[in-house]
Amino acid sequence: MSDNDFILKAEGIHKSYRMGATRVTVLKGVDLAVKKGEFVAIVGASGSGKSTLLHILGALDKPDKGLVKFEGRDLSRHSSGELNRFRNKMVGFVFQFYHLLDELSVLENVFLPVMAGKSIVGWFGSRRWAKNRAKELLEQFGLSQRTKHKPYQLSGGERQRVAIGRALMNEPRLLLADEPTGNLDSATGNGILEVLEKLNSLGQTIVMVTHDERIAQRAGRIVTLVDGKIEHKSCKDL
Numbered sequence: 001m002s003d004n005d006f007i008l009k010a011e012g013i014h015k016s017y018r019m020g021a022t023r024v025t026v027l028k029g030v031d032l033a034v035k036k037g038e039f040v041a042i043v044g045a046s047g048s049g050k051s052t053l054l055h056i057l058g059a060l061d062k063p064d065k066g067l068v069k070f071e072g073r074d075l076s077r078h079s080s081g082e083l084n085r086f087r088n089k090m091v092g093f094v095f096q097f098y099h100l101l102d103e104l105s106v107l108e109n110v111f112l113p114v115m116a117g118k119s120i121v122g123w124f125g126s127r128r129w130a131k132n133r134a135k136e137l138l139e140q141f142g143l144s145q146r147t148k149h150k151p152y153q154l155s156g157g158e159r160q161r162v163a164i165g166r167a168l169m170n171e172p173r174l175l176l177a178d179e180p181t182g183n184l185d186s187a188t189g190n191g192i193l194e195v196l197e198k199l200n201s202l203g204q205t206i207v208m209v210t211h212d213e214r215i216a217q218r219a220g221r222i223v224t225l226v227d228g229k230i231e232h233k234s235c236k237d238l
């Protein structure tokens, strides 16, 4: 298979953190390739480096060694402007604790990534489109009646659906989710997984991190992070 068959390819990723005089080595040569349209779950014990890896895959952090290729292009060769564009447009992030802005309405939270990626003039040109798209996403996730609420007025499951809407606002090629159900009870978490499965069935490529094997089973493929490396474990589809 050539690099072009993969949307994302991580090769030999190493990452360590310095803590005072000691150095904690977290990733020791992670290789991971994700095909377009896949739903991959990364599992591993707490502290095994799942979030660290996801941040590197989404260019929120840099590896010490190794490379991440997105659609065949090495991210380390991107200029800082290109990296900002990559983070804003190519990937969408969903986090365990939602990271919504309580000062803004639900609708504003969802269209924020469009505002953030544009000049004032650019924003005025696209705000009608952006508001309509945000409304459509919220409707798709059963939140049409919540557009004017503030995030703190919502339940955990509703907040996470808003966060997924925000992540999808710029139609990213890749959705990265870090413990998206980690703060939710199992029934509500199940609803979030249903949203992710539906998106994946419509073609959305997803990489999700979870410490919960049952949640991971909902993905098409599970990979496990052990001792700083990926151990390929089971495949539902293969």
Ligand SMILES: Nc1ncnc2c1ncn2[C@@H]1O[C@H](COP(=O)(O)OP(=O)(O)OP(=O)(O)O)[C@@H](O)[C@H]1O
Pocket: 017, 018, 019, 024, 026, 044, 045, 046, 047, 048, 049, 050, 051, 052, 053, 211
């Ligand atoms: N900025 C940092 N500075 C120092 N050490 C860090 C930093 N970020 C992570 N670590 C350490 O790296 C290791 C991996 O952390 P990471 O958050 O990636 O684990 P995780 O698998 O996501 O765990 P969890 O399931 O608890 O979220 C941990 O030992 C953590 O203490």
Ligand SMILES: [Mg+2]
Pocket: 050, 051, 052, 178
């Ligand atoms: Mg984590």
